[in-house]
Amino acid sequence: MTARVQSVLNEVEYIVGYKTYVDLIKPFLTHQQIVATGMRQEIDRCREAIRLAAEGHRVAVISSGDAGVYGMAGIIIECLEQENLLDMPLEIIPGVTAASAAASMLGAPLMHDFAVVSLSDLLTPWEVIEKRVRLAAEGDFIFALYNPKSNGRPQHIETVREIVLRYRRPDTPVGLVREALRGEESSVEITTLEDFTKHKIDMLTTVIIGNSQTRIVGPYMVTPRGYKL
Amino acid sequence: MTARVQSVLNEVEYIVGYKTYVDLIKPFLTHQQIVATGMRQEIDRCREAIRLAAEGHRVAVISSGDAGVYGMAGIIIECLEQENLLDMPLEIIPGVTAASAAASMLGAPLMHDFAVVSLSDLLTPWEVIEKRVRLAAEGDFIFALYNPKSNGRPQHIETVREIVLRYRRPDTPVGLVREALRGEESSVEITTLEDFTKHKIDMLTTVIIGNSQTRIVGPYMVTPRGYKL
Numbered sequence: 001m002t003a004r005v006q007s008v009l010n011e012v013e014y015i016v017g018y019k020t021y022v023d024l025i026k027p028f029l030t031h032q033q034i035v036a037t038g039m040r041q042e043i044d045r046c047r048e049a050i051r052l053a054a055e056g057h058r059v060a061v062i063s064s065g066d067a068g069v070y071g072m073a074g075i076i077i078e079c080l081e082q083e084n085l086l087d088m089p090l091e092i093i094p095g096v097t098a099a100s101a102a103a104s105m106l107g108a109p110l111m112h113d114f115a116v117v118s119l120s121d122l123l124t125p126w127e128v129i130e131k132r133v134r135l136a137a138e139g140d141f142i143f144a145l146y147n148p149k150s151n152g153r154p155q156h157i158e159t160v161r162e163i164v165l166r167y168r169r170p171d172t173p174v175g176l177v178r179e180a181l182r183g184e185e186s187s188v189e190i191t192t193l194e195d196f197t198k199h200k201i202d203m204l205t206t207v208i209i210g211n212s213q214t215r216i217v218g219p220y221m222v223t224p225r226g227y228k229l
Numbered sequence: 230m231t232a233r234v235q236s237v238l239n240e241v242e243y244i245v246g247y248k249t250y251v252d253l254i255k256p257f258l259t260h261q262q263i264v265a266t267g268m269r270q271e272i273d274r275c276r277e278a279i280r281l282a283a284e285g286h287r288v289a290v291i292s293s294g295d296a297g298v299y300g301m302a303g304i305i306i307e308c309l310e311q312e313n314l315l316d317m318p319l320e321i322i323p324g325v326t327a328a329s330a331a332a333s334m335l336g337a338p339l340m341h342d343f344a345v346v347s348l349s350d351l352l353t354p355w356e357v358i359e360k361r362v363r364l365a366a367e368g369d370f371i372f373a374l375y376n377p378k379s380n381g382r383p384q385h386i387e388t389v390r391e392i393v394l395r396y397r398r399p400d401t402p403v404g405l406v407r408e409a410l411r412g413e414e415s416s417v418e419i420t421t422l423e424d425f426t427k428h429k430i431d432m433l434t435t436v437i438i439g440n441s442q443t444r445i446v447g448p449y450m451v452t453p454r455g456y457k458l
Contacts, residue, residue, distance in 0.1 A: 045455060054319070059295050066329045074337035077449050086447030094333035095409070096231065096323045099294045104323035107251070110295075111361050113361055117372060123455030132342055135368035139361040140287045141344060156350065181323070184425070189280035215298055218315030220306050226352030227272060227304055229311050 004093050016049040017062035046079040066097035098143035101180035102206035105188045107220025109208045113141055119156045120147035131161050137167040143209040146202050161197050170194035172219045175208040190221050233322050245278040246291035275308040296325035328373035330409035331435035334417045336449025338437045343371035348385045362389050366396040372438040377430050390426050397425035402450045404437040419450050
């Protein structure tokens with residue numbers, strides 16, 4: 001959590017968010033009223049936040065990670081547009097996205113160009129996702145995969161593994177981070193492209209697949225930037 | 230700056246970093262001794278930090294943005310390896326990377342899959358960079374370009390524009406953010422793929438090129454996630 005988020009949380013009257021995320025910040029709240037909604041109720045959340053703000057209240061809508069990376073920032077703006085309220089004051093506060101959080105627990109896998117891809121096909125056709133995986137694999141991008149096991153489609157991550165194996169060695173390092181930076185809830189594993197899908201991967205996991213240069217250095221996964229030491 | 234960084238800065242005896250970045254955090258420092266070095270002295274900085282830590286001091290090495298994204302995290306680990314000190318305690322604290330910071334000032338351009346690419350060819354052959362740009366353009370990835378004008382090579386960004394124009398409309402939104410989230414130093418422009426290289430772009434600029442769905446919504450640049458409103 002950034003210092004800016006801490007100070008804004010103190011200034012607002014209402015906190016609007018997905019229940020699980022609201023629970024995570026409850027220790028930091030004092031006077032604020034909470035509007036917590038369930039999973040996939042993003043649009044309802046935005047409408048409620050905008051209604052409260054239009055009444056003159058100061059409102060914070062929260063996301064996990066960075067609200068600007070697959071988060072609530074976009075849908076808030078789209079809701080404001082639909083309600084002809086684009087002139088409403090809005091501050092988007094960036095955060096630490098899951099790729100950064102996971103990378104910090106693995107070592108330094110993101111020292112070179114990387115592609116962030118969500119494997120959730122709820123809002124994106126799988127063909128588009130698969131094409132992106134193929135092109136990023138060919139380009140030797142490091143991958144940060146979000147939502148690696150989506151909604152009853154456990155085979156997607158296997159398909160990703162097969163595609164990337166066409167371009168990279170089976171022993172390419174892969175990092176699996178569950179609930180990155182959530183204290184004792186967090187777990188970290190470093191494995192290989194060959195084997196990573198045998199490990200536990202779920203919606204709370206961020207998967208980082210190394211590029212052709214990524215290597216294991218002691219307990220760390222590192223993609224060299226290219227400095228001559 | 231995250232709350233974790235604030236508390237660690239308070240705990241350490243030494244701050245090691247590039248002079249410009251040390252200057253940015255001076256307002257937050259009290260008792261710490263400062264070791265500031267010049268540009269491109271990354272390896273010297275690491276060696277000095279490791280020397281101080283090996284003497285038993287608590288040392289923080291700082292990066293701008295996220296130390297884990299093209300930052301100091303990787304080279305620290307590589308220096309530890311070279312000096313046979315991989316068992317030295319090391320905490321990598323993630324931050325808000327430039328892509329996230331720039332996105333927050335533009336609206337919500339990173340609501341979909343994106344590629345982070347550095348155009349600096351100091352440590353990476355230009356052919357590799359150009360290939361990545363072509364593949365990410367074909368994959369309809371949003372781009373976050375770091376170091377868009379590198380070291381006396383102003384034509385790189387023109388080449389990127391030409392490549393992406395093969396795959397995307399000339400009016401694709403492009404956001405230019407200089408010194409993201411550095412208060413009055415910051416500047417933001419939203420322009421188009423056709424025109425963006427006519428604007429001021431330098432090493433302190435982050436360039437975000439939209440995908441085929443990105444659009445301008447009032448004062449914002451937004452890539453729709455795909456929700457039905």
